[in-house]
Amino acid sequence: MADRGLQLLLPLSARGTFRGDEYQVKGALPRRDSKGTWTEYLLQGPLGYRWLVYDTGHWSFGVPVEDPSELVIESGVRYQGREYRRFRSGTAHVVDVMGQFDWDVRKDNYCYYDDYISPPFMLTREREGRETAWTHLEYIEPAEIDAAFGIKTPPRQWICANQPNPAGVRLRRILPVFLIACAAVAIIQTVTALRARQVAFPRAVYEFGGSAEQVFGPYTFTAPRSLNELAAAADLYNSWAELDCVLVNATTGATLEFAEQLSYYTGTDSDGRWSEGSGRDLATLSTIPGGTYNLVVEGYGADQSNRRLTQPVTLELRHDVIPWSNFWIALLSIVFYPAWLVYRRRAAEKERAESSTI
Numbered sequence: 001m002a003d004r005g006l007q008l009l010l011p012l013s014a015r016g017t018f019r020g021d022e023y024q025v026k027g028a029l030p031r032r033d034s035k036g037t038w039t040e041y042l043l044q045g046p047l048g049y050r051w052l053v054y055d056t057g058h059w060s061f062g063v064p065v066e067d068p069s070e071l072v073i074e075s076g077v078r079y080q081g082r083e084y085r086r087f088r089s090g091t092a093h094v095v096d097v098m099g100q101f102d103w104d105v106r107k108d109n110y111c112y113y114d115d116y117i118s119p120p121f122m123l124t125r126e127r128e129g130r131e132t133a134w135t136h137l138e139y140i141e142p143a144e145i146d147a148a149f150g151i152k153t154p155p156r157q158w159i160c161a162n163q164p165n166p167a168g169v170r171l172r173r174i175l176p177v178f179l180i181a182c183a184a185v186a187i188i189q190t191v192t193a194l195r196a197r198q199v200a201f202p203r204a205v206y207e208f209g210g211s212a213e214q215v216f217g218p219y220t221f222t223a224p225r226s227l228n229e230l231a232a233a234a235d236l237y238n239s240w241a242e243l244d245c246v247l248v249n250a251t252t253g254a255t256l257e258f259a260e261q262l263s264y265y266t267g268t269d270s271d272g273r274w275s276e277g278s279g280r281d282l283a284t285l286s287t288i289p290g291g292t293y294n295l296v297v298e299g300y301g302a303d304q305s306n307r308r309l310t311q312p313v314t315l316e317l318r319h320d321v322i323p324w325s326n327f328w329i330a331l332l333s334i335v336f337y338p339a340w341l342v343y344r345r346r347a348a349e350k351e352r353a354e355s356s357t358i
Contacts, residue, residue: 119164232262
């Protein structure tokens with residue numbers, strides 16, 4: 001039949017070469033069902049007729065199944081060692097007939113179809129009267145068709161039934177790099193942990209009843225460069241404490257100033273009992289050179305009535321501890337993109353499922 005003016009992405013008689021063979025467009029069948037409209041292009045090539053199916057930015061290359069006995073039909077279909085799950089069924093009718101066909105095909109012809117998918121492949125069964133035909137389709141990236149026929153495919157609007165999940169494809173590509181990066185971070189952290197001395201010095205107690213400035217030590221840091229922690233803890237109740245601390249190198253006089261801040265308040269209101277703050281704090285002292293140090297502490301504190309604090313504060317200095325923060329930051333940075341791809345993969349499969357009729 002002649003072209004009656006319907007806009008086609010592939011003009012009739014157009015020629016293109018892909019997958020190593022040259023094909024000519026002999027005809028086009030725009031078809032429609034309850035889900036939408038698509039166009040099936042009939043191609044003639046060296047091995048006979050083939051189909052190129054276009055649907056909202058997606059292309060699939062179809063080959064007729066010559067021997068249906070190879071199909072094992074149960075709840076799904078098994079074909080050539082691959083399992084296909086039932087995805088969609090419906091009734092499609094021919095919107096128009098354009099070009100040349102070697103069999104009788106008419107406008108408004110109806111057929112019942114079943115689609116079975118195993119991306120990037122799909123099996124389609126069409127039944128019209130007593131005739132049944134199977135077609136095996138493979139998803140093809142639009143860029144391949146564009147290059148073969150010199151066209152520009154419109155942007156894809158959704159995920160196609162047999163389109164490989166884009167996020168899943170990217171996830172598989174980066175998986176080796178992701179695993180290597182995780183292993184590298186784990187090895188580095190393990191070596192760092194094994195080398196850490198993890199020395200806990202005897203606990204010291206800061207007494208508010210004594211002089212404001214109190215000196216503790218000496219402490220010997222044996223590691224050339226180390227990460228250290230000073231933990232402070234007090235039994236606070238509706239009160240606060242602040243410790244101004246100075247770590248002083250006994251040999252060079254070099255100093256490092258830092259603060260410990262603790263507060264704990266509790267009470268009741270119309271919503272019930274509440275509490276905020278903590279009687280504990282932890283200061284991190286990084287890249288400290290080896291040497292002997294004294295810790296100078298000057299404390300302040302009061303309760304909710306502004307009375308001077310009397311509870312002592314226990315101090316525990318730990319030398320050359322294992323640095324976990326950098327490990328977790330690195331690991332989270334590595335995991336972020338794959339985790340996002342996992343989310344996108346699930347979202348795409350949910351979108352795919354919405355177009356299913358099963």
